[in-house]
Every structure is written in structure tokens, then in C-alpha cells.
Amino acid sequence: MEVTSNIYHGDSKEVLKQIPSDSVDLIVTSPPYADQRKNTYGGIHTDQYVKWFLPISEQLLRVLKPSGTFILNIKEKVANGERSTYVMELILEMRKQGWLWTEEFIWHKKNCYPGKWPNRFRDAWERLLQFNKNRKFNMYQEEVMVPMGEWATSRLKKLSETDKTRDNSKVGSGFGKNISNWLNRDKAYPTNVLHLATECNNKNHSATFPEELPEWFLKLFTHEYDTVLDPFMGSGTSLIVANRMKRHSIGIDNVHEYCEMAKEKLKPIELYLFEPKAKYEKAKPKRRSTVR
Amino acid sequence: MEVTSNIYHGDSKEVLKQIPSDSVDLIVTSPPYADQRKNTYGGIHTDQYVKWFLPISEQLLRVLKPSGTFILNIKEKVANGERSTYVMELILEMRKQGWLWTEEFIWHKKNCYPGKWPNRFRDAWERLLQFNKNRKFNMYQEEVMVPMGEWATSRLKKLSETDKTRDNSKVGSGFGKNISNWLNRDKAYPTNVLHLATECNNKNHSATFPEELPEWFLKLFTHEYDTVLDPFMGSGTSLIVANRMKRHSIGIDNVHEYCEMAKEKLKPIELYLFEPKAKYEKAKPKRRSTVR
DNA sequence: GTTCCGCATGAATCGATAG
DNA sequence: ACTATCGATTCATGCGGAA
Numbered sequence: 001m002e003v004t005s006n007i008y009h010g011d012s013k014e015v016l017k018q019i020p021s022d023s024v025d026l027i028v029t030s031p032p033y034a035d036q037r038k039n040t041y042g043g044i045h046t047d048q049y050v051k052w053f054l055p056i057s058e059q060l061l062r063v064l065k066p067s068g069t070f071i072l073n074i075k076e077k078v079a080n081g082e083r084s085t086y087v088m089e090l091i092l093e094m095r096k097q098g099w100l101w102t103e104e105f106i107w108h109k110k111n112c113y114p115g116k117w118p119n120r121f122r123d124a125w126e127r128l129l130q131f132n133k134n135r136k137f138n139m140y141q142e143e144v145m146v147p148m149g150e151w152a153t154s155r156l157k158k159l160s161e162t163d164k165t166r167d168n169s170k171v172g173s174g175f176g177k178n179i180s181n182w183l184n185r186d187k188a189y190p191t192n193v194l195h196l197a198t199e200c201n202n203k204n205h206s207a208t209f210p211e212e213l214p215e216w217f218l219k220l221f222t223h224e225y226d227t228v229l230d231p232f233m234g235s236g237t238s239l240i241v242a243n244r245m246k247r248h249s250i251g252i253d254n255v256h257e258y259c260e261m262a263k264e265k266l267k268p269i270e271l272y273l274f275e276p277k278a279k280y281e282k283a284k285p286k287r288r289s290t291v292r
Numbered sequence: 293m294e295v296t297s298n299i300y301h302g303d304s305k306e307v308l309k310q311i312p313s314d315s316v317d318l319i320v321t322s323p324p325y326a327d328q329r330k331n332t333y334g335g336i337h338t339d340q341y342v343k344w345f346l347p348i349s350e351q352l353l354r355v356l357k358p359s360g361t362f363i364l365n366i367k368e369k370v371a372n373g374e375r376s377t378y379v380m381e382l383i384l385e386m387r388k389q390g391w392l393w394t395e396e397f398i399w400h401k402k403n404c405y406p407g408k409w410p411n412r413f414r415d416a417w418e419r420l421l422q423f424n425k426n427r428k429f430n431m432y433q434e435e436v437m438v439p440m441g442e443w444a445t446s447r448l449k450k451l452s453e454t455d456k457t458r459d460n461s462k463v464g465s466g467f468g469k470n471i472s473n474w475l476n477r478d479k480a481y482p483t484n485v486l487h488l489a490t491e492c493n494n495k496n497h498s499a500t501f502p503e504e505l506p507e508w509f510l511k512l513f514t515h516e517y518d519t520v521l522d523p524f525m526g527s528g529t530s531l532i533v534a535n536r537m538k539r540h541s542i543g544i545d546n547v548h549e550y551c552e553m554a555k556e557k558l559k560p561i562e563l564y565l566f567e568p569k570a571k572y573e574k575a576k577p578k579r580r581s582t583v584r
Numbered sequence: 585g586t587t588c589c590g591c592a593t594g595a596a597t598c599g600a601t602a603g
Numbered sequence: 604a605c606t607a608t609c610g611a612t613t614c615a616t617g618c619g620g621a622a
Contacts, residue, residue, distance in 0.1 A: 036595050078597060081427040082392050088380040100374050106398055106417050108485050113596040114613030116481060119431055122613080123596060124483030125398050135373040139411050189408075191416030193400050197616060200594045209595095440614080480614065 001225065005239050005266050008252045009259040012231040015252045016059035024063045024250070025138070025226035028217050028238055030073035030209055031056075034086060046079060049086045050093055056231065057094050063229065067138045069221045070099070073107070073209060075126040081119070087127065094131065102137075103130040103192060107213065110197045128194070128213075143219045144190055214238040218245050236262025295517065297531050297558050300544045300566045301551040304523040307544045307566075308351035316355045316542070317430070317518035320509050320530055322365040322501055323348075326378055338371055341378040342385055348523060349386050355521065359430045361513045362391070365399070365501060367418040373411070379419065386423065394429075395422040395484060399505065402489045420486070420505075435511040437479035506530040510537055528554025 008015045031053065034046040044052045060070055076084040091101055105128035112124040199210050214228075214237060222228060224246040230238040233251035235258055242249035243266060253259050300307045326341040336344045352362055368376040383393055397420035404416040488504050506520075506529060514520060516538040522530040525543035527550055534541035535558060545551055 030595085033595050073595095075595070077595080081598090082387075082394060083396060085384060085387070085393070088383065091380060092377060095377070101377070102374060103412060104375060106400070106485075108398070108400065109615095111594080111615035111617095112483055113594055114615080115596055115598085116433075116612050117596090117598055118433075119427070119429065120395060120597070121433070121481060122483045124485045126595080135411075137411065141408075141410075141413070189414065191404055191414045193416045198594070200592080200616065 003225065003243060003246050003248050005243055005249045005251070007233070007236075007239070007259050007262055007266075008250070009254075009256055010252065011254055012252045013055045013059065016056065016063060016231060019059075019063045019229075019250065021062050022065050023227060024229045025065055025068045026218065026221045026247075027060055027064060027068070027070040027229045027231070028073075028214050029071070029230045029232045030234070031232045033074060033077060034084065035077060035079075046077075046084050046086055050090050053090060054093055054097065057099065058097055060229075060231065061098055061133065064133055066134050067136070068133065069102075069137055069139075069217075070131040071105075071217050071221075072129040072131065073126060073213070074129065075123070078120070091129065098133070099131040100133070100135065101129065102132045104128070105130065105192045105194060107209075108193060108195045110195060111200065112198075138221060138223075140220060140223065144216065209237060211237055211241050214241045215245065218242060218247060222247055233262055234258055236265055240265055293517065295535060295538050295540050297535055297541045297543070298566060299525070299528075299531070299551050299554055299558075300542070301546075301548055302544065303546055304544045305347045305351065308348065308355060308523060311351075311355045311521075311542065313354050314357050315519060316521045317357055317360045318510065318513045318539075319352055319356060319360070319362040319521045319523065320365075320506050321363075321522045321524045322526070323524045325366065325369060326376065338369075338376050338378055342382045345382060346385055346389065349391065350389055352521075352523065353390055353425065356425055358426050359428070360425065361394075361429055361431075361509075362423040363397075363509050363513075364421040364423065365418060365505070366421065367415070370412070379421075383421065390425070391423040392425070392427065393421065394424045396420070397422065398485045399501075400485060400487045402487055404490070430513060430515075432512060432515070433481055436482055436508055438482050440478055440480040501529060503529055503533050506533045507537065510534060510539060514539055525554055526550055528557055532557055 008018075032044065034049040035043050064070060074087055074090075076087045078084070095101055107126045107128050109124050109126065112122045115122060194213070194216065196210050196212050214230075218228060218241060225248060227248040227250065228238065228242045229250045229252075230236075231252045233239060233253040236251055239249040239251045239262060251259075251262060253262070300310075323345065324336065326336050326338045356362060366379055366382075368379045370376070387393055399418045399420050401416050401418065404414050407414055486505070486508065488502050490502060506522075510520060510533060517540060519540040519542065520530065520534045521542045521544075522528075523544045525531060525545040528543055531541040531543045531554060543551075543554060545554070
């Protein structure tokens with residue numbers, strides 16, 4: 001049995017209407033943040049962000065299975081010396097739509113953007129908001145916990161010198177990770193704090209999240225041959241991970257280049273690429289099957 | 293010059309009215325969370341939490357110096373399968389009061405409370421919300437610098453060509469100015485994610501934060517002989533740290549036992565204990581001076 | 585094949601300068 | 604006054620080439 005990857009080029013709000021209700025097991029996405037990525041996505045203004053996002057989340061609520069989960073990666077930026085409040089307002093509004101705000105994971109970005117300011121430190125975390133349709137949803141904790149030993153060792157292998165030195169030299173302030181907790185332990189239980197570095201070596205796309213991020217949530221919330229949706233696909237990290245893990249995937253992006261890029265990366269597998277209807281009038285969505 | 297510690301027994305909302313305006317450099321506190329610690333604080337219900345807190349934050353806004361900072365340690369609990377929204381609502385309401393929501397630090401609890409649930413992982417983080425009166429406030433970043441990654445000493449001895457060209461290409465008016473900043477550097481500025489273990493050895497008070505937490509913020513936002521306020525003192529961790537660090541301190545708590553406990557811990561230093569006015573009618577606040 | 589080192593590059597943020 | 608653009612600041616990471 002093969003897994004499929006469907007890529008749609010177009011506006012998520014509209015494209016999502018083509019996707020049947022109650023058909024997706026996991027939505028994991030990182031939408032363009034407010035006032036960010038102007039060159040590629042046009043940059044949604046802070047004041048209009050909630051209004052812009054709500055029609056999309058409404059569609060996401062429809063296409064998600066009752067047992068499914070929606071993971072939203074987002075972080076508010078600083079505006080005029082304050083943190084913006086649009087993320088909080090979005091959560092409140094999405095609850096009114098019918099979403100349950102089940103949990104908030106923290107993504108600790110070990111390699112955050114550098115810089116120095118008189119009144120602020122570097123921002124080293126982002127939100128991973130978990131939304132659900134029902135209080136009962138699929139969660140396969142064992143899938144994360146069993147490979148967790150593997151995960152822990154692989155993370156341990158990647159422990160940077162910074163981690164080690166900061167830990168060893170507690171220097172009064174005492175800030176640092178306690179590595180001894182990680183050694184000599186075959187099983188590590190996950191918490192709602194994830195420690196991952198961003199990938200800064202990708203030259204073609206500005207900043208995707210690291211593969212470990214969707215990988216972790218796919219393990220946790222889906223089984224093989226479940227369906228994963230990323231309505232802001234970008235260069236397609238989620239879809240590539242889904243493919244590797246034998247999950248069906250759907251990706252949507254407004255930017256033609258990203259669709260092409262994702263298509264290229266997904267070449268080895270069966271691929272369907274849908275171009276927007278507008279371009280092809282009433283013709284059926286163009287279906288390309290590119291099998292190596 | 294001695295530092296003083298004033299302990300008030302009573303309701304923060306009322307006691308705070310006795311404290312002069314613009315007199316506190318740092319407020320750092322961990323209020324009772326909603327529906328938690330019922331037996332000691334009476335448990336503020338989730339729906340009434342914002343309403344309960346706003347009169348207090350109004351007083352805090354008054355007593356804080358314009359250059360001061362308010363650090364609020366809080367985390368929403370799970371209610372009926374969802375994260376409660378009262379923290380977000382509180383932030384929105386406090387902004388209406390005049391507070392600036394400057395930053396949100398994350399306290400990553402390295403050893404969080406154990407447990408297992410079918411639909412949720414262990415909660416390993418709390419919010420440390422930073423509020424200010426003005427966009428300009430005192431911040432002494434150098435006091436909390438952390439040891440830098442190993443690359444600083446071994447790798448950076450030879451400045452990379454990039455750094456040189458970056459600087460030389462600047463004005464051309466001379467050598468790059470910032471290169472000197474990099475030489476002999478062994479420390480870096482921290483981020484807004486704090487890694488601290490909770491203290492699990494405190495038996496008498498249900499939810500104290502570790503001493504490192506107030507210590508870090510006291511270093512960052514105050515100098516010696518500044519004044520620190522904790523309107524929900526508990527067993528007095530903040531005050532003890534303030535004392536050790538030569539900051540004046542004010543603590544308020546509703547529970548007589550906690551006041552006594554804090555008093556006991558602070559015995560070695562000069563101490564003033566104020567009992568609530570109501571108890572003593574129009575008598576002046578009882579003043580006890582316990583000097584070793 | 586290891587280890588070491590040079591290097592580019594980030595969902596950043598502030599303050600000054602320009603329209 | 605208010606917004607858009609730009610320069611300066613800064614550090615962890617992985618890659619690739621060198622020892």
C-alpha cells in the first residue's frame with residue numbers, strides 16, 4: 001500500500017473547501033506570523049491577523065476528524081515594546097468557533113536568533129498550540145515513549161558543548177540543563193516542553209521547523225496510513241516527514257515556488273499536484289503522478 | 293547600612309493600600325492559582341480569577357516605581373479537558389489597566405511533577421509574565437550573563453573573515469568597533485527561557501518557587517538597597533533571597549502561619565512585622581524588631 | 585574515519601533616518 | 604505625528620573542507 005501526497009497550490013481558505021469533512025487525522029502547520037515574511041506571503045498585519053485566520057480555522061475544524069488534533073506553531077512578535085496579543089485573541093476566538101484548546105506545548109529553540117537590546121533578551125521559544133474537536137482524541141503516547149529512549153539518546157548525542165559547559169559550570173546563576181538526568185536512563189518520559197534547534201542551513205526556504213517537530217507529533221497523534229494536513233506547507237517539511245513515516249499527506253501553499261520545491265523533494269514517491277481551479281477553469285484538477 | 297524586611301499579615305488588596313505610590317523597584321510573586329490550594333487560600337474559582345486579581349494588580353501598578361518591573365509567575369490549570377483561559381484574559385485586562393505586557397519568560401521545570409494521563413503529558417513549564425509601567429525600565433543584563441558555548445574560547449580566537457569584512461565594510465572610518473567585544477568573551481546573554489528545577493523539599497508551603505527564580509530576577513531588575521515586594525509571600529522565599537542579596541523587601545500574606553514561618557526564617561536580620569489593622573483597631577501597626 | 589575549524593545564516597528587535 | 608526602511612547587534616548550529 002502506497003501513501004499519497006497531495007499538493008494544492010492556492011489560498012488555504014479556498015482550497016480547504018475542496019477537502020471533505022472529517023477526513024484528516026492531524027493538522028500540523030506553521031502559518032506566516034503577523035508582519036512576517038512580507039516578501040513571500042505578503043505579511044498579515046497584526047491587527048488583522050485574527051480576522052484573517054478565523055475563516056481558515058473554521059475550515060480546519062470541518063475537515064478534521066472528531067478524533068483528530070490540530071497543532072498550531074505560532075509566536076507573537078514585539079510591537080512597540082510590548083508582546084502582541086493577537087495569539088491570545090486568536091485562541092479565545094477559536095474556542096468560540098468550537099475548538100477546544102487542549103494544551104500548549106513549548107518549543108524551546110536552542111539556537112535562537114542573536115541580538116542584544118537594552119530591555120529584552122533573545123526570544124528562544126515558540127508556542128505549539130494543541131486544539132481538538134472533542135475531549136476524546138487519538139493519542140499514542142507509547143509511540144513517543146518507546147522511541148523516546150531512542151529519541152533521548154539521539155538528542156543526547158547531539159548535546160552541544162554549550163549544554164555541557166553551562167551545566168558543568170553552574171556559576172552561581174545555576175541556569176543550565178541537568179545532564180545527569182539523561183544519562184543512565186533507558187526510558188525518558190516526554191513533557192510538554194520540546195528542545196529542538198532550528199535548521200539554519202536551508203538555503204532555498206527561509207525557515208521551516210526542523211523535521212523532528214512534525215515527526216514527534218505524527219508519532220504521537222497518528223498511525224500509519226492516517227492523513228496529515230499542512231495548510232501552510234512552505235517547503236514541505238511536514239509532507240516529507242509524513243511520507244517517510246507512511247502517512248498520507250495534504251499540503252497547501254500560496255506560493256507556486258514552494259509547491260514546486262515540495263514536489264521536487266517528494267519525487268521519489270507517488271505524488272498528486274493540484275493547481276488552482278481558477279487557472280484551469282472547470283477542468284479537473286491536474287493530476288501528476290511522478291514516480292521515480 | 294542594613295536592609296529591612298517588612299511582613300504584613302492580611303489581604304493583599306487591602307494591605308497594599310498602606311504602601312506609598314512609586315516606592316517599589318520590583319514585584320515578584322506567585323499568586324495562588326485558580327482552584328488550587330483550596331485549603332489554604334480558599335481557592336479562587338476559575339471564572340472569578342480575573343475579577344479577583346484586578347484590584348490587586350491595580351494597587352501593584354500604583355506602588356511600583358516608573359522604572360520598576362512586575363514579574364508574575366502563573367500557569368493555567370486544566371479544567372474539563374481544556375487549558376483555562378483566565379491567564380490570557382488577565383493579561384488583556386491588565387493592559388487595559390495601564391500595564392505594559394513587555395515579555396513572557398518561560399520557566400522550564402526540569403523536574404516537573406510526575407504522573408501519566410491518557411490525553412496529556414506532564415506539564416513542565418510555567419509562565420513568567422513581565423509587566424512594566426513604562427517602556428523604559430531598569431534592567432541590569434550583565435548581572436545574569438551565562439557561560440558561553442565552548443566555541444567562544446576555542447573557535448573564536450581567530451576572528452572569521454566574515455566578521456572582519458562585515459566590520460570593515462561598514463563606514464570605512466576605521467577598524468570595526470565591535471570586534472573588541474568578542475575578544476576574551478566567555479559569557480553570553482541569556483534568553484527568555486529559564487531552566488530550573490523545582491524544589492521538592494519544602495514541606496510546609498505548597499507551591500514555592502526555587503530560590504534561583506527570584507534571585508535571577510532580583511539580579512536582573514534591582515540593585516542593592518532597592519525594594520522588592522511579594523504580595524503573595526507564602527513561606528517567604530523571595531524575602532529571604534532579597535535579604536541575602538541586600539535588597540529591602542516587603543511581603544504580604546493572608547495566612548498567619550506563613551507570616552510566622554517567614555519571620556522565623558528571617559530572624560537573623562532586622563525584621564518588622566505588621567499585623568492587620570483590623571485586629572488592633574486604630575493602634576499603630578505592631579512593630580517587632582528582631583535583630584540578632 | 586575521526587576531529588577540528590571556518591563559515592553562513594537565521595519567524596529577532598531597537599533606534600535612527602527617511603517619506 | 605506616524606509609518607516604512609535600514610543598520611547594528613549577536614550566538615548556536617550543521618555543513619564542508621582541512622588536519
